[in-house]
Amino acid sequence: MRERVHIDTDILIVGGGTAGCLAAWEARKVGGPKLRITVVDRANIRHSGSLAAGQNALNAYINQGTPEDWVAYVRYDLLGAPVREDILLSVGYELNETVALMEKEGLPIKKDAQGRYLRRGKWNIEVNGRWLKPITAKMAEKAGAQILNWVYVTELIKQDGRCVGAVGFGVRDGRFYVIKARAVLMAAGGAAGIWRSRYEGDAHHRMWYVPFNNGASYAMMKRIGAEMTGFDTRMIPLRIKDTYAPAGTLAIGVNAPMVNALGEVFMLEKEEYVRMGGHTAPTPVRVWACYREIAAGRGPIFMDTTRGDPEKVAGLREQYLDMSPTTVLYWAAHDIDPAREPIEIEADSPFLVGAHAACCGAWTIGITRMTTIPGLFASGEALGQAPSRYISGCWTCGRIAGRHMVQWLEGEGTEVPELDPGLVAQLETRTFAPLERWSKQEFFTNGKPVRGVLPREMEAHMQNVMEDYCGGRIHYFTVSEPYLEIARRRIDRLRRDQLRYLVARDLFELERAWDVINRLDCCQLVIEHISYRKETRYLGFVTRTDYPERNDAEYDCFICSVWHPETDTLVFKKYPYEQIVPGDRTKETI
Amino acid sequence: MPPYVLPDKCDGCKNEADPWCVAVCPGNLFVIDPVTSKALCRDPGECWDCMTCTIFCPRQAIVTQVQYQLAPIPAELIPRLGKRHITWTLIDCKGRIYRLENTILAGGEED
Numbered sequence: 001m002r003e004r005v006h007i008d009t010d011i012l013i014v015g016g017g018t019a020g021c022l023a024a025w026e027a028r029k030v031g032g033p034k035l036r037i038t039v040v041d042r043a044n045i046r047h048s049g050s051l052a053a054g055q056n057a058l059n060a061y062i063n064q065g066t067p068e069d070w071v072a073y074v075r076y077d078l079l080g081a082p083v084r085e086d087i088l089l090s091v092g093y094e095l096n097e098t099v100a101l102m103e104k105e106g107l108p109i110k111k112d113a114q115g116r117y118l119r120r121g122k123w124n125i126e127v128n129g130r131w132l133k134p135i136t137a138k139m140a141e142k143a144g145a146q147i148l149n150w151v152y153v154t155e156l157i158k159q160d161g162r163c164v165g166a167v168g169f170g171v172r173d174g175r176f177y178v179i180k181a182r183a184v185l186m187a188a189g190g191a192a193g194i195w196r197s198r199y200e201g202d203a204h205h206r207m208w209y210v211p212f213n214n215g216a217s218y219a220m221m222k223r224i225g226a227e228m229t230g231f232d233t234r235m236i237p238l239r240i241k242d243t244y245a246p247a248g249t250l251a252i253g254v255n256a257p258m259v260n261a262l263g264e265v266f267m268l269e270k271e272e273y274v275r276m277g278g279h280t281a282p283t284p285v286r287v288w289a290c291y292r293e294i295a296a297g298r299g300p301i302f303m304d305t306t307r308g309d310p311e312k313v314a315g316l317r318e319q320y321l322d323m324s325p326t327t328v329l330y331w332a333a334h335d336i337d338p339a340r341e342p343i344e345i346e347a348d349s350p351f352l353v354g355a356h357a358a359c360c361g362a363w364t365i366g367i368t369r370m371t372t373i374p375g376l377f378a379s380g381e382a383l384g385q386a387p388s389r390y391i392s393g394c395w396t397c398g399r400i401a402g403r404h405m406v407q408w409l410e411g412e413g414t415e416v417p418e419l420d421p422g423l424v425a426q427l428e429t430r431t432f433a434p435l436e437r438w439s440k441q442e443f444f445t446n447g448k449p450v451r452g453v454l455p456r457e458m459e460a461h462m463q464n465v466m467e468d469y470c471g472g473r474i475h476y477f478t479v480s481e482p483y484l485e486i487a488r489r490r491i492d493r494l495r496r497d498q499l500r501y502l503v504a505r506d507l508f509e510l511e512r513a514w515d516v517i518n519r520l521d522c523c524q525l526v527i528e529h530i531s532y533r534k535e536t537r538y539l540g541f542v543t544r545t546d547y548p549e550r551n552d553a554e555y556d557c558f559i560c561s562v563w564h565p566e567t568d569t570l571v572f573k574k575y576p577y578e579q580i581v582p583g584d585r586t587k588e589t590i
Numbered sequence: 591m592p593p594y595v596l597p598d599k600c601d602g603c604k605n606e607a608d609p610w611c612v613a614v615c616p617g618n619l620f621v622i623d624p625v626t627s628k629a630l631c632r633d634p635g636e637c638w639d640c641m642t643c644t645i646f647c648p649r650q651a652i653v654t655q656v657q658y659q660l661a662p663i664p665a666e667l668i669p670r671l672g673k674r675h676i677t678w679t680l681i682d683c684k685g686r687i688y689r690l691e692n693t694i695l696a697g698g699e700e701d
């Protein structure tokens with residue numbers, strides 16, 4: 001048995017990011033000084049997660065119109081998809097207030113000549129966001145939350161049908177952490193590294209989304225039987241080629257048009273794209289259009305910064321220093337000046353997210369953020385069917401979750417039962433199993449385990465399967481049932497009989513081992529959800545060659561699944577979409 | 591753009607409870623070599639290139655390089671952390687030097 005750390009808390013927050021830290025802050029505000037709040041993170045909350053390099057804009061802000069107009073835009077931007085308008089509206093009503101709060105806490109927000117927030121497009125404002133993460137983390141610190149940095153949560157604990165805590169291991173101290181909680185918030189981010197990375201070796205983590213976000217949110221909730229949703233979407237980001245830095249800074253930031261190799265502003269010049277919205281077409285459509293141009297022999301695709309607003313183009317390097325210093329160094333190394341030459345863009349590999357342009361996450365009840373497992377809440381990227389919340393929306397969502405958790409504690413979420421020692425022991429064995437296996441290995445002369453699989457080997461196998469059979473770049477991100485069937489067989493094989501060979505030589509590799517365990521669960525969710533939706537609703541993100549049309553009669557609804565451990569299958573159900581904001585879903589209202 | 595540590599500059603953050611690079615990396619990638627007492631990124635391929643380690647190193651011992659498979663040498667980007675700003679010195683492949691600055695915290699202008 002390992003050295004154990006026992007913690008008893010009221011609110012356990014898994015993941016100290018935008019949602020987690022603001023949930024801690026709000027819970028303290030409404031829950032009073034006695035409330036015990038614990039935040040756990042696999043790294044140091046001041047620098048962990050997807051904001052580690054900063055961000056130069058907040059992409060959810062109501063510059064004009066109403067929260068209803070913003071929701072109509074979010075819906076439009078995902079091709080009129082069914083989205084949880086109730087959840088989005090709850091965010092919309094508090095977005096601006098949350099941003100003002102964070103400005104007070106030290107976030108530098110750029111201003112225009114009149115002293116108003118500097119807008120970038122309808123729903124975005126510009127910030128100097130390099131320090132977004134430390135500023136966000138300060139909210140949890142100010143809330144007086146107990147902060148456990150460097151603890152990797154492996155499993156949620158479910159007893160009597162309810163979530164009562166979590167376990168994990170210290171990535172530095174190697175201890176087994178057992179945390180009992182009356183309410184648990186899952187806010188551990190989305191998933192990168194499911195599909196094969198664009199580059200290998202020392203560049204295999206050169207990607208848009210942070211590679212340390214491993215889909216643990218989705219995997220852990222799935223494993224305790226929460227209803228999961230939205231994995232029939234995925235985000236394929238158009239980004240600056242090679243550095244995969246956001247390209248929105250080039251498009252709406254400096255007004256550079258997107259052009260093909262012939263210099264055509266194809267989104268505006270070609271009837272088929274104009275019909276779909278031109279240069280403000282829904283995000284997936286723009287990805288689809290780029291790849292259509294490339295397939296027709298008119299690639300590469302560029303953001304033509306030589307045609308952008310010259311003053312703003314001159315400030316591009318500073319803007320990228322706020323979120324992607326790589327890009328600035330890369331331009332310097334290649335002698336690229338965006339004022340002199342267009343910047344090439346391409347799609348990065350797909351990612352699973354719930355707060356960006358995709359819907360992955362847990363299904364939640366009303367606007368409480370509580371999942372279908374009592375006591376388990378979800379926010380940030382872990383919250384399903386409410387896309388495009390971005391940083392400011394996740395802060396806001398965290399606050400709302402914090403409030404509802406306190407309400408739950410005051411109502412049904414009274415005392416939790418004592419943790420079942422047998423269950424805890426089982427979870428401990430599971431947590432450290434790859435390390436134990438290593439200690440029982442025999443080794444080849446070069447040190448490779450004889451019957452052990454290293455996390456990196458299994459990850460590569462998984463990523464190859466997803467790339468080749470689940471709509472990877474090599475198929476221009478298209479997918480069909482015959483491919484999915486192979487993906488399903490191979491991922492099932494990995495999950496069902498290969499995990500027993502997974503080994504880890506030290507704690508650092510144990511993190512990697514759990515990364516791959518979690519990612520494999522995400523693969524199952526993605527394959528089965530895409531397979532279930534026999535239509536093409538998210539053209540560009542999930543383009544099905546076998547079902548190229550939309551089928552509203554069958555699939556204009558939410559699709560949820562519950563994992564059954566006995567059979568290792570996902571059982572599906574549908575919920576009707578409820579339109580709250582009236583009007584044509586494929587149109588913006590302002 | 592993994593970070594590499596210059597042995598002559600790194601002092602292992604002798605006076606800190608936790609060496610800065612070890613304390614800030616979101617990927618838990620920095621360790622101190624027990625033999626040399628100097629820092630290194632234990633797996634450059636795992637790095638996300640956020641440059642947080644480089645920004646925080648009090649000795650400017652960490653050099654950030656673009657992976658050679660993506661870009662040729664030489665070019666340098668050297669941050670210096672102030673209280674409310676980071677000042678960056680950028681040297682491109684032609685040897686041209688640029689001084690850039692970004693605000694990180696609102697409030698007074700003093701560093």
Ligand code: SF4
Nearest residue numbers: 600602603609611647
């Ligand atoms: S922060 Fe700099 S000086 Fe300190 S241990 Fe790391 S590399 Fe060495």
Ligand code: SF4
Nearest residue numbers: 615637638640641643
């Ligand atoms: S650049 Fe970021 S991810 Fe890479 S080693 Fe430094 S702190 Fe870690």
